[in-house]
Amino acid sequence: MSEYTPTVTGTGAKARVQKVGGYLAGMVMPNIGAFIAWGLITAIFIEVGWFPVDRIGGFGDYVATDAGVGLTGVGLVGPMIYYLLPLLIGYTGGRMVHGQRGGVVGAIATVGVIVGTGVPMFLGAMAMGPLTAWIVKKIDEFVQHRTKAGFEMLVDNFTAGIVGAAMAIAGLVAIGPIVDTIMGWAERGVGFLVDNSLLPLASLIIEPGKVLFLNNAINHGVLTPLGAAQSQADGKSILFMLETNPGPGLGILLAFMFFGPRLLRPSTPAAIVIHFFGGIHEIYFPYILMKPQLVAAAILGGAAGILTNIMTGSGLVASPAPGSIFAYMLMTPRGGHLAVLLGIAVAAAVSFVVAALLLGLGRKEPAEADDDGPAASEELEAARAEAAARKAASKGAVPAAGTAASPGPTA
């Protein structure tokens, strides 16, 4: 097997971090559709949206149905972010631990933390869902062999009901306020970083983390829950744009297209389409892993994008998932589109220039026998093998490497 990915030191630790992060992201990602539904309704129907509708956006003083019944002044926006989204996360988190049963008790317990606080309780849901499911799982393991035949259903239903009820109360009384305090710290921390223009430093962690496949963990595990709370309060959040900005990846792919190793250039147009329009950022990670110094381009591009977004006061209504230009435009609040596009353009331009310089400098020194040497030669070898395989597979003039292998997304 061609291993031209540089060996990352401490891969065991990396896998562990991926695993924990993947666990957090795994509670959020299956529910992104609900986040997007909420984001669309918010962007369009709230009082400052494109088409304000009071009974949908939930503002003003109205009666929800023509028949005169229903909740007054509620709309869809508030109930979705306060109840639906945390409940889905708590359910999914519980299900990951203990199947359907775990999901049910996770959702019950999540209601406790929701009611016990004044902010959207994503963090609490991510804690209560799996914790409650784990407790039920342990109880199930204990009582399973001790239950008399014919009493299984009775025991099962009541252990779930009792534990769920107890954890909901515990969430309301004890855990909700604790999580509320932690959320308060996190929000003040983010606020401090934004106010002092220190948020671009986040790119130092985010961009290398992305390339190590921690992208979902960082974005959906940490930033999406914090951003959703901020968006509910302010109508938008910059936190959705930290990891998802397609600019840095676009700049790097463009640099590869013009200045990269010749054998890799043909595959980049397809990669650009998949990255920028399809929003699958994973497509550019291998290009950085091949030339690890390019992570500097991603960091500087990301930081420049964040700085631009701070200066223009940009934010998105909900998480643009996947990080495609289309998702970005759909999740931009009314009046913010130019500023959001500027943030992407600046990030792409900076990462393109830095990546181009790094790729150009790399080529001026062909006889670099230091630590870059083996990686570079292996890369070439792999690219050659790839080219040979392509030639064998389809003898003929195929212009782009990617199009031969993947007709679907590029068409």
Next chain:
Amino acid sequence: MTTIDGTTVKKLVVACDAGMGSSVMLASTVRKQLAKNGVTVEHTSVQEIPGDADVILTHAGLAERARGVAGGTPVVAFNLFLGDPAVTKVVTAIQKGQTIDV
């Protein structure tokens, strides 16, 4: 070193971190290539790789986790999402019924 006998592969699984993005893309590509070979191609997250998979494809950055889940099932790590030689090798082996070492 594990061997893959192309003729015995009935289910190929592409795994990524979330099982929702890059794995779906690669799985749809491979599925088209193997449409005539009667091979089921699925995509999952690395945590949820099914036990009845015959071959697992995953990015090199996730291979360690995939091997932890996969048991004895061969895990083929690739680096490029488009036109990676390792992926091509597996696909060709299945199409032509060859045996390869991975």
